[in-house]
Amino acid sequence: MASPLLACGLPLDCFFLSGNWKPETPFLKNAPYAADKPKGGGNIPLIVWDQSYSVNVKRCDEQHQKLLSLLNGLHQAMRVGQGRAVIAPLVQELDAYTDTHFKAEEALMEQASYPALAAHRGQHQTFIAQVQKFKQSLATQAGAPTIEVASFLMDWLSKHIKQTDRQYASHLNAKGIH
Ligand SMILES: [Fe+2]
Numbered sequence: 001m002a003s004p005l006l007a008c009g010l011p012l013d014c015f016f017l018s019g020n021w022k023p024e025t026p027f028l029k030n031a032p033y034a035a036d037k038p039k040g041g042g043n044i045p046l047i048v049w050d051q052s053y054s055v056n057v058k059r060c061d062e063q064h065q066k067l068l069s070l071l072n073g074l075h076q077a078m079r080v081g082q083g084r085a086v087i088a089p090l091v092q093e094l095d096a097y098t099d100t101h102f103k104a105e106e107a108l109m110e111q112a113s114y115p116a117l118a119a120h121r122g123q124h125q126t127f128i129a130q131v132q133k134f135k136q137s138l139a140t141q142a143g144a145p146t147i148e149v150a151s152f153l154m155d156w157l158s159k160h161i162k163q164t165d166r167q168y169a170s171h172l173n174a175k176g177i178h
Pocket residue numbers: 105120124160164165
């Protein structure tokens with residue numbers, strides 16, 4: 001599957017996976033972010049939540065926004081050369097928050113007798129397993145998996161929310177869950 005696109009329209013692979021990523025990468029500095037680029041530089045979100053991410057369930061949308069904000073926080077830290085400083089607490093927070101989020105989301109799907117719950121839960125388990133691997137890397141390896149975490153999160157969040165989570169929207173809404 002093609003690499004997800006950055007807000008600037010370029011594929012994620014352009015910088016995360018190139019091995020050449022640096023905070024001062026010119027195209028990042030000059031990327032044509034339109035709506036979200038503050039005047040005078042500052043924080044440039046990697047993903048901006050919009051209606052294309054909405055699952056039409058308020059609690060889930062809010063929790064997805066929080067997950068995107070964790071990724072954007074990591075991206076911002078990387079832009080200013082602080083990726084290694086924030087990666088350990090970020091992975092810890094990701095571990096804790098996804099536990100909260102996945103439990104809440106699965107409870108709603110269970111409440112609605114959502115037929116694809118088992119497969120959906122399987123995707124959550126895959127995510128949890130990957131986060132555990134990142135935790136092990138942080139504990140045992142010299143190099144922090146900063147780029148790997150950012151790349152994984154960018155890819156997983158955009159695909160899972162847009163392709164898998166959004167599939168439960170109409171079913172949950174039909175059961176009165178909004
Ligand atoms: Fe999900």
